Amino acid sequence: MSSVKDWAVPNPVSENRSGIIGKSVDRYEGRLKVTGTAPYAYEVEPPSTPVYGQAVSATIARGRILGIDTSAALASPGVKLVWTSENVPKQAARGERANPRSQRASNPTMGSDAVEFYGQTIAFVAADTLENAKAAAALINVTYDAQPATVDFLASLDQAEMPPGEDDTEIGDFSTGYRESSVKLDETYFSPIANHTQMEPCATTAWWDGDKVTVHTSIQMVKGGQHALAETLAIPSDKVHLITRYIGGGFGGKGQSYDDLTLAALAARELNQPVKVAYTRQQMFQATIHRPAVQMRVRLGAEADGRLNAFSIEAITHCARNVPFTEHAANFSRSLYASPNRLTGHRLVRMDLPGAGPMRAPGEATGMLSLECAMDELAEKLGLDPIELRIRNEPTVDPETGKPFSVRQLVSCMREGAQRFGWERRNPLPGKVQDGRWLVGMGMAAGIRGNFLLPAKAGIRITADGTVTLSQGMTDIGTGTYTILAQITAETLGVPLDQVRVELGDSDMPPAPGSGGQFGAATAGSAAFETGMVMRRTLAEMATGDPNSPLFGVDPTLVTFANGNIALENRSESLSTLIERVQPEGVYVEGSISPAADARDWSQHTYGAQFAEVGVDVVTGEVRLRRMFGVFAAGRILNAKTAKSQITGGMIWGIGTALTETNPIDPRYGSFLNQDMAGYLVPSHADIVNVDSMFLDEVDDKANPLGIKGVGELGICGTGAAIANAIYNACGVRLRDYPMTPDKVLKGLIAKGL
Amino acid sequence: MKPFTYERPKDIASAIKAMRANPAAKFLAGGTNLLDLMKSEIEHPPHLVDIGRLPLAAIENTRDGGLRIGAMTTNTQVASDARVRSLYPVLAQAIVSGGSAQLRNKATTGGNLMQRTRCAYFYDTAKPCNKRLPGSGCAALGGLNRNSAIFGTSDACIATNPSDMAVALAALDARIETLTAEGATRSLAVADMHRLPGDTPEIETELKSGELITSVIIPPAPPGGQIYRKVRDRASYAGALVSVAAVGGRVAWGGVALKPWRAEKTEAALVAGIEIPEAVGAELATAEPRGANSFKITLIGRLTAAALGETLAGRRA
């Protein structure tokens, strides 16, 4: 196993001789997407005329199906089949997920007459057109024996229990430390359920070829989906060919498979015809995972100089009754601020809702909403600037594990951001700046998000025309993965970027874990790099061992790769000449990456500082963002443009978290109120004015051979809190209940006599 | 979506005739509301009469100095018309506060006036809704009703009318002109064309089956400022929590009732010389909150007082 020392040795990416690394390279697949010609799963042309499927959803939260009348649906025009739990083909029993992150377990649909959440699939119709399938689905009549369901989180907090296999972590003696602190804060914050709201719904096109099924589906994890389907159908996984070339947004919501995948495969087998199944917009809201609500109690005890003496976060969240998942809203805080006495932990309420699951920066995105407001409140109590308070609590080693930091530029992020944002113009007294009917304020928050590296493989083929093709069972969920993999491959092999092709999202390709947890670029990219290094060695040996090569007989470890050539001093030939001559059928190699044995000896994170300026309408309580700026430190940046897009997207999501996003559950039905994009409010263009960001120079040589880290999730970390703090600074109304809608702000304004 | 038939008549007379032949048919204008409702299985017209090419897309001056706006003008066209912008800025502001640019490019004046409520339960076919399925009950009553009405509600329905344009038109004393299925022309005040829910929330307007809105006629504006102000949960592309159209001393409210709500008590109090806050309070005293929407009373009060402060500034100073 490798060590981080091996990674620190200079390599083609860190040397960056062609300058491709870090460049603002356009999206590899950008043209296809903006011209509407990138085929997403539902649009893939199957080998013959497809049938269209439509799932029917339960309209109770818990209970049994007493009967389903499908006669009208069966008689409806164009209908090919109608399934309920009574006649759906047999599938494996639901698999236990040993680890909630493992999405490989079987995932049968309509396994019984039990209803476990509102929106659960209880019937399925396939017809010759989508319209006919939908019309028939609307004719299905269900009778239920509804049972009482736990769907109201805040009313069920008394049922909170310790998540399975977890414990609180305590260091020092929190109670004593807190009691003896001279300045204390004890506040409770709430962030509601949020929906992923991907543009592209879950969708599958499936067909069979003998005993092998091909599925084009929208999923973040190729292998997870392949195994889940194989397990469900009880067939070997090599009988499932899963392809996911383009994904119209995942955000964690498509880390697992849904019934579209299972039903398309089952129906295609039954009908011996290709089948397309997509979730409706309503099903995306009601029947896929969501980010759970979190209630968080934060207690901070500080000395008069601002140093924290006691630190506690207790987070209560929820998950589906039979699908364990914990939104670890306190975990990040274990590495953030120094304090000798610490207590952090989670509690979980099991509810009769669809699965709670990961959404962009699970844990941080919710937890920082609370802690970073609490720090702002504490700063005010102490009469300290919020940045100064954070600097005074900057740890020298990881405050909980005692491990050294690989690299930590949090303070630099805050300082750089303060200077560029004009933080010194902020009046620490709230409600002092007015612009017409707007009260104006500034707020900031720190951001932190873990960094990970998982095992992955890749393959590179070079053909005699010099085309380099990287292939990997990786996904690009809209983040820029195609592009950065092309850059890494080009720079590693010293070939021009336009000579590199990237093929992703196919279970026949060397496996990569997919997109999630902002580990994608580091994991897939490191595998691509290692594979490139294997290719370099292969080509070097090929050239130096070939009497017809100008490089014949030289030391293969000394040759260089640049401009599509392999060279040593003034001896050189092009890769295509070499391959054409020696191996005209082309050269293919595979390589892999795995975490270094000692990588976890360092505390590894990405960091950011978020700054926001808002206006609060003093008449209506409406909050409008005026500008936002973030400074981030996330290792080496592979592509200035795609990295900035990711960060910007995260920051924009944070605006939604702060101001608009919530989906209340109607306790009478257990259903979400909002089930379309007109009702579930993500930020619109007008909500996003002047959002900008920058990265600090950084290389994290403990992270992976590329020195890069994830940027996909960092942008949302802390954003919402920065806005909440800006609202307070603008008008003196301290809200601890997200999102901060006009009705809540107005109540605060009135209470202040405004 | 249920199968349906479709025709595109060439002239107004054939459109009316088509409706007479098929009383369950519906007019299709921009389609931004109707097609959504059909795809969501909320409306199932067996036949659509596409009025998209009828010659009703002009904006003309009237002899008394007002404007006649054809029913098939698009929202974008009306809001960007120079005469509308100078004579009726409140109307232009109201229109551009609605939907998104794409929607406004398709949405028509007639369709906007006839659009149906955005009540989330109305859109959710799994829930009872008297408007969608008469007699099934009202899920919003006792439900998540932060955005429901505070005026003119009934125990059958507490929804609001979502049109911004209609609020401005109501404050401008605009009227619609229609052609009935029998071929008769009639005229109705915009403020009177929508019905309060009562026991029959499924009957939404005073229009008869097959009746076509042909135009909207706006009389000359009264003196004083004009303002449309809309409070919403995000900066754009969201329905009003509440909105106000103030035209001099005239006040119409949006987001508070199943029709644009003329605050007549407020207007009368202003005419009687009562101060703005008390005048606004006169109408608000009749509001009937339904729990989570009670904030709307305070909100519309503050919003209206601020708006009147501006539109009446010249007169009261």
Ligand SMILES: Cc1cc2nc3c(=O)[nH]c(=O)nc-3n(C[C@H](O)[C@H](O)[C@H](O)COP(=O)(O)OP(=O)(O)OC[C@H]3O[C@@H](n4cnc5c(N)ncnc54)[C@H](O)[C@@H]3O)c2cc1C
């Ligand atoms: C996501 C979203 C957000 C929106 N936000 C807003 C908003 O913030 N504010 C706002 O005001 N609106 C909003 N709208 C609504 C939009 O303004 C309406 O959908 C639009 O105005 C309807 O016009 P249309 O021409 O498309 O009507 P259509 O959908 O074609 O028709 C709507 C109805 O009117 C009838 N009809 C149409 N023309 C006539 C006529 N001449 N005579 C008689 N009946 C007729 C039709 O039969 C149908 O019943 C929003 C819509 C969407 C989808």
Ligand code: SF4
């Ligand atoms: S308020 Fe009206 S539209 Fe909404 S559910 Fe009740 S009856 Fe239906």
